Amino acid sequence: MSRRRKVSTKNEEKMLVELKKELGPQLIEGYVQRPRRIHIKVNPGAHRKAIEFMRDKWDVWHVSTITGIDLGEKIEVIFHMWKFKEPQTAILVRTEVPKSEPKLETVTDIVPASNFYEREVHDLLGVVFEGHPNLERIVLPDDWPEGVYPLRKDWQPPE
Amino acid sequence: MSLVRIPVGPQHPALHEPENFTIEVEGETVVDVKVRIGYVHRGIEKGLESRTYVQGIFLSGRICGICSNCHTTTYAMTVEEAGGIEVPEKANYIRTIISELERIHSHLLWLGSAGLEIGFETMFMYVWRDREVVMDLLEAISGNRVNYAINIVGGVRRDITPELAKEIRKGLDYLEERTNYYKKLCFEETTIRKRTEGVGVLDTVTARKLGAVGPTARGSNVKFDVRKDDPHLKYDEAEFELITWDTCDTFARIVVRILEVLESIKIVRWCLDHMPKKGDIRPQKIIRRVPEGEAYGRFECQRGELVYFVKSDGSDKPYRVKVRTPTMANILSVPELLKGGYIADVPIALASIDPCFACEDRITFVDVEKERKWTWTKEQLRKYAMEFNRREGRW
Amino acid sequence: MLDKVVKWSRVKSPWVLHMNTGGCNGCDIEILAVLMPRFDVERFGIILTGSPRHADVLLCTGAVTKQMKKRLIRIYEQMPEPKFVMAIGNCACTGGVFKGCYGVEGGIDTTIPVDIYVPGCPPKPEAIIDGVAKLLAKLQES
Numbered sequence: 001m002s003r004r005r006k007v008s009t010k011n012e013e014k015m016l017v018e019l020k021k022e023l024g025p026q027l028i029e030g031y032v033q034r035p036r037r038i039h040i041k042v043n044p045g046a047h048r049k050a051i052e053f054m055r056d057k058w059d060v061w062h063v064s065t066i067t068g069i070d071l072g073e074k075i076e077v078i079f080h081m082w083k084f085k086e087p088q089t090a091i092l093v094r095t096e097v098p099k100s101e102p103k104l105e106t107v108t109d110i111v112p113a114s115n116f117y118e119r120e121v122h123d124l125l126g127v128v129f130e131g132h133p134n135l136e137r138i139v140l141p142d143d144w145p146e147g148v149y150p151l152r153k154d155w156q157p158p159e
Numbered sequence: 160m161s162l163v164r165i166p167v168g169p170q171h172p173a174l175h176e177p178e179n180f181t182i183e184v185e186g187e188t189v190v191d192v193k194v195r196i197g198y199v200h201r202g203i204e205k206g207l208e209s210r211t212y213v214q215g216i217f218l219s220g221r222i223c224g225i226c227s228n229c230h231t232t233t234y235a236m237t238v239e240e241a242g243g244i245e246v247p248e249k250a251n252y253i254r255t256i257i258s259e260l261e262r263i264h265s266h267l268l269w270l271g272s273a274g275l276e277i278g279f280e281t282m283f284m285y286v287w288r289d290r291e292v293v294m295d296l297l298e299a300i301s302g303n304r305v306n307y308a309i310n311i312v313g314g315v316r317r318d319i320t321p322e323l324a325k326e327i328r329k330g331l332d333y334l335e336e337r338t339n340y341y342k343k344l345c346f347e348e349t350t351i352r353k354r355t356e357g358v359g360v361l362d363t364v365t366a367r368k369l370g371a372v373g374p375t376a377r378g379s380n381v382k383f384d385v386r387k388d389d390p391h392l393k394y395d396e397a398e399f400e401l402i403t404w405d406t407c408d409t410f411a412r413i414v415v416r417i418l419e420v421l422e423s424i425k426i427v428r429w430c431l432d433h434m435p436k437k438g439d440i441r442p443q444k445i446i447r448r449v450p451e452g453e454a455y456g457r458f459e460c461q462r463g464e465l466v467y468f469v470k471s472d473g474s475d476k477p478y479r480v481k482v483r484t485p486t487m488a489n490i491l492s493v494p495e496l497l498k499g500g501y502i503a504d505v506p507i508a509l510a511s512i513d514p515c516f517a518c519e520d521r522i523t524f525v526d527v528e529k530e531r532k533w534t535w536t537k538e539q540l541r542k543y544a545m546e547f548n549r550r551e552g553r554w
Numbered sequence: 555m556l557d558k559v560v561k562w563s564r565v566k567s568p569w570v571l572h573m574n575t576g577g578c579n580g581c582d583i584e585i586l587a588v589l590m591p592r593f594d595v596e597r598f599g600i601i602l603t604g605s606p607r608h609a610d611v612l613l614c615t616g617a618v619t620k621q622m623k624k625r626l627i628r629i630y631e632q633m634p635e636p637k638f639v640m641a642i643g644n645c646a647c648t649g650g651v652f653k654g655c656y657g658v659e660g661g662i663d664t665t666i667p668v669d670i671y672v673p674g675c676p677p678k679p680e681a682i683i684d685g686v687a688k689l690l691a692k693l694q695e696s
Contacts, residue, residue, distance in 0.1 A: 033454075034240075036389055037455060061367050061368065062367070062370055062383075063370060064370075064457070064464060064466045064483065064488075065466055065468075065481065065483035067468050067479075067481040069470060069478075069479045070479075078468070080455060080466065080468070082388075082457075084382075084383070084388070088388050088389065090389070090455060090457070092455060111370075112368050112369060112370075112491075113368065113369050113370025113488070113491060114370075115491060116487060116490070116491055117483070124204075137197075138196065138197060139196065139197040139200045140197060140200060140657075141197065141200070141619070141620040141621040141657070142621070143620070144620075150202060150205055150656050151204065151205060157202070157205070157654060157655070157656035197621060198576065198619065198621050198622055199576050199577075199616075199619060200619060200621065200657045201576060201617065201619055201652050201655045201657040201658050202652075202655035202656035202657035202658065203652075203655060205655065205656055206652065206654065206655040209654070217651055218651050218652075221578045221580070221645075221650075221651050221652070221675075222578060223578050223579060224577070224578040224579040224580025224581070224582075224583065224676065225579055225580075225583065227578070227580065268583065284590065284591060287586070287587065287590045288590060288591055288592060291587075291590075291592050294587075303675075304584070304676075304678065305580040305583065305584060305676050306580055306675055306676065536604055538604040539604070
C-alpha cells in the first residue's frame with residue numbers, strides 16, 4: 001500500500017458528526033467504512049433532508065447512482081452521493097421501504113441527475129418515487145408485463 | 160480509396176416502433192430531444208447474482224466490449240474491498256497498465272469514428288491503423304485483442320515480462336508521435352474546427368446539474384476525474400495531469416480525449432519504470448467464497464465514472480451487484496447538448512459523448528411547425544449533415 | 555445465361571448489411587477492423603450497405619435481446635431472396651455468456667435461420683475473413 005494514500009478518517013468522522021446533528025433521531029445508523037466512504041441509514045422521507053443538507057452545506061451536487069436491494073420483507077434504496085469539494089468523499093444515504101408498499105419521495109428536484117436512476121429502480125424493483133416528473137419504463141422491453149420486477153429475489157427467469 | 164460506410168438499421172419510413180432518439184425540430188433547428196434506451200438491456204445484474212465470482216468476471220467484462228477491462232477491474236476491486244481481500248503490489252501495476260492501454264485504444268477508436276462523422280474518412284483510416292499497435296500490445300499481454308479478462312478476484316492472470324515491457328515502450332513511442340500529429344491536426348485543420356466549435360454546447364452549470372461524467376464533463380470545464388478524486392490502483396502515485404478544456408463544445412471533447420491519450424502514455428511509462436521486477440500477481444488459491452460485506456467501487460472508465468456496488472453474503476455468489484455505466488450518466492445531458500443546434504450537427508454532437516454503437520442506430524425527427532415526421536438511419540443523417548455543411552460553407 | 559451473370563456478380567461483390575442485435579460491441583469493432591487497411595476485406599469485393607432491400611448477406615452480432623427481436627425479423631423479411639445470414643461471435647451463435655439472462659432470447663438462430671457461424675469472443679479478424687471466404691464458396695454453390 002502506498003505511503004501517500006490517505007489512511008486517516010478524521011475528516012469523514014467530522015462530517016458524520018455534522019450529519020448526526022442535522023438529522024437527529026431520523027438518522028438510524030452511521031459509520032465511516034474507510035477513507036472517502038461514509039454510510040448513513042435514515043428513515044424514509046429523511047433522505048430528502050439529508051441530501052438537501054449536503055447540497056446546501058457541502059455543495060454536493062453529484063449523485064452517481066441509486067441502488068435498490070431486495071432484502072426480503074423490505075427494499076433498501078441507496079443514494080450514492082459524491083462530494084467534490086475537499087475533503088472529497090462518497091456518502092451513501094440508505095433507507096428502507098416495505099415491499100408491500102414501496103413508496104419513496106423523489107429527489108429529482110434537489111439533484112436533477114437522479115432522474116434516470118429512480119426510473120431504473122422503479123422498473124426493476126417496483127419502488128414508486130412520488131413526485132418524479134416522468135416515472136416511465138426505461139430499461140425493460142416495451143412488451144414486458146406490468147407488475148413483474150426482475151430484480152426481486154422471488155422472481156427467477158423462466159428456464 | 161473506396162468510401163467506407165457503416166450501415167446500421169433499416170430505413171423504412173412506415174415503421175412505428177419506438178425509436179432511440181426522437182428529435183423535435185423547427186426547420187433546421189433542434190428544439191427538443193426524447194431518449195429511449197433499453198435496446199441492449201440483457202439482465203446482467205440478475206445474471207451476476209446467479210454466477211460465482213469467478214464466472215462473474217467474464218460476464219461483467221462483456222457489458223461493453225470497448226470498456227471490458229474497466230468493468231472487470233472495477234468488479235474485482237469492489238469484491239476485494241467487500242471481502243477484505245489484499246491484492247499483490249505487482250498486480251496493481253499490471254492493472255493500471257492494462258487500464259491505460261485500454262483507454263488509449265478506446266480514445267483512438269473514438270477519434271477515428273469522430274473523423275468519420277465529420278466526413279474526414281482519411282483520418283478514420285489513419286487512426287484505426289495506428290490503433291492496431293495498441294491492439295497488438297494488448298494481445299501480446301493478455302492473449303486477446305478485445306475482452307482481455309486479465310483480472311481475477313485477488314490479482315491478475317498474466318504477468319508482464321521485461322521483454323514485453325520493452326515492446327510496450329516501443330509501441331508507446333510510436334503512439335506518442337502519432338498522437339502529437341493528431342493533436343496538431345485538430346488545432347490547425349479548419350474543417351475540424353468549423354464542424355466542431357460551438358457545436359453541442361453543454362455549459363459547466365448544466366453539466367454539473369445533469370451529472371455528466373468523463374470527457375463530456377471535462378470538456379465543459381468540470382474537474383471530474385475518478386483517478387484524481389478517489390485514487391485506486393496506482394493513480395495516486397503516477398504523475399499525470401487532469402485534462403479539462405473550457406470551450407464546453409464538441410471541439411473541447413475532442414481535445415480532452417487526445418490530450419488524455421498523451422497522459423495515459425505517461426502513466427504506462429511511469430508504471431513500467433516503477434513496477435517491481437519480481438513478485439506475486441495472483442492469490443495462491445482461487446478465491447471462491449467472499450466474506451460477508453459491502454463495497455462501493457468507483458473507476459474512471461474511458462467514457463467517465465463507472466460505479467459498482469457489491470453486497471456479498473459469505474457464499475460463492477454475490478447477493479447484489481449494481482452497475483452504473485458512464486453512458487447512462489451522460490445520456491441525460493444529450494437533450495441539452497443538441498437543443499438549439501442544427502440537424503446537421505446531431506451526428507457529431509451525439510458522438511462526442513462517446514456512446515455505445517447499439518444505442519443510436521435510428522433517429523426520428525418531428526417537425527413541430529409543419530407537423531411532419533420522418534426517420535433516418537445514421538447513414539442518411541450523416542449524408543444530410545455533409546451536404547448541409549457544404550452548402551453553409553463549413554466544409 | 556442471365557442466371558450465370560447474376561450469380562457471378564453476387565459472388566464477386568456481395569452486398570452486406572451489418573446489424574447489432576444487443577451485443578457488447580466487441581464483435582462490431584472487430585468487423586470494422588476487418589475493413590481497415592490492415593485486413594482489408596474490401597479486396598474481396600464486399601460492399602457494406604445501409605438498406606436491407608439491397609443486401610445479399612446479413613451480418614449479425616450480439617445475442618438477440620427481447621427488445622430487438624421484432625426488428626431483426628422485420629429486417630430479415632425485407633431482404634430479397636436469395637439471402638444469407640452470418641452469425642459473428644459466441645453470443646450470435648448460441649447466446650454466449652448471456653444465456654440465461656432474462657433480457658436475452660439466445661443466439662440469432664432462435665429468431666432467423668443462420669448459414670455461417672463464426673465463433674469467438676470476439677472472433678479475430680482472421681476468423682471473420684475465413685467466415686467470409688466460406689460464405690463466398692457457399693454463394694458459388696447456390
